[in-house]
Amino acid sequence: MDPLYREIILEHSQNPQNFGVLNNADIDVTEINPLCGDSIRLTLAIEKGRVKKILFFGVGCAISQASASLFTEEMKNKSLAEIKKMSEQDVLDLLGVTLTPARMACALLVYKTGKKIRLPF
């Protein structure tokens, strides 16, 4: 098995979960990785302070796409306060692989996008 492109990463990058853009989203944030130009946009529908629906949209490498897919899965039904508490390590743990510093930025792009959510929104 490939040490970096594990099954879960290939699966999530080639068939990402929660991919798309929500119409009438309550929250709509985008972040760019200036190194490569990749971007991720998160759109969320919020109900009673919890994530009812979340979609991500963007072009990116396998690492950033898989990370966004896994991260958005994780965010579902969480409260915004819980999401704000998530750390970089939590995101890296979802991927479960060791990354070089250059690829760390790919994995954390969705996290940085999430950080742009302002509370109260």
Next chain:
Amino acid sequence: MKKDFPIFTNYPELVYLDSAATSQKPQAVISAVSEFYTTYNANIHRGIYDLSQHATGLFEEVRKKVADFIGAKRSSEIIFTSKTTESLNLVAFGWAKKHLKKGDIVVLSEMEHHANIVPWQQLKKEIGIELYYLSVNKEYNLDYKKIASLPLAMTKKIKLLSFTHVSNVLGTINSLEEIISYFKKLNPEMKICIDAAQSVPHIQIDVSKIDCDFLAFSAHKMLGPTGVGVLYAREELLENMDPLVFGGGMIRKVTKENVTWADAPDKFEGGTQNLEGVIGLGAAIEYLQKIGFETIRRHEQELIEYVIEKFAQNKDIVLFGHRDISSRLGIFSFAIEKVHPHDIAEVLNRNHIAVRAGHHCAQPLMDVLNVAGTVRASFYFYNTKSDIDRLCEGIEEVKKVFRK
């Protein structure tokens, strides 16, 4: 050739295909830098003592060497900067800001590096110039004749054409003489600025034949040290050009209230220069001249032909660039469908193949190509056919990992 470059001895598995970003350095350049520090180190233009005068002599000899190297008539037309980016900023803010006014047009192209876009956007914000981009056609060449379709009132407002000699993404060599003479016929008064960062390492440049007013390049892409750029500027323009950096070394006289500038090129070189870098550039020029540009080009064209042949055999590779070896350099941007450039570069890196992945500081061109980024393999004369074989093997591995 690789034996002249210590990095290939110290890292024998390395397949270095990122020379468009920076070249490797031959021992001759490394030794020249080291020798400067161990034998001649002193600040220049200041000391009365022998050591300083000797260092000054060596530094100014390189200026003369650069002038001869690119066919400039006078050493004073050679300004040392810190990089191509700074050289282009000097054209924008030292020359254009002084001579252009609101509504004047600067023509750029869609294949520019950000270094030849962002300074002009900034100048647009400051003084209200307009920017016009020459488009890139399907053959990856500049569609420059479109400019003739503009109304005369507009072409008369073109004060500067600033474009790249070679695209750092596509490898296209723009035909300078053809394009410049075409523009000069439209408006003989306009000035011409060439970003030669990618071409100077590979092709003999002669500014007396190109008929340009400015030409910018860097030492580090042509075997020299980082931190040294060059701006060639035609002598008659130098007097009415402002410096970007103010301070020591660039003045004639300073009082509490006033200052008069030194003559060019000193006027543009405020503060202590990158002495060892310039000395290293001198050694790089000597090294290149010893091999000769004909030999370099011949070897590189063999490599280019081989890459084109190998890529054509691989149905999964999409090449962004044309296949005419007479008008391209060994800069190959490509994609493999459904695999992101970063992932390709990652797998290649495991096999010690160094390529660049991303937008290559040319995002407007990426928009034209309709991609977020590409993988770029760029060659120099120290590369070999076996490097290309290794690249192709690496690409096969990429396909395996991503089940293509």
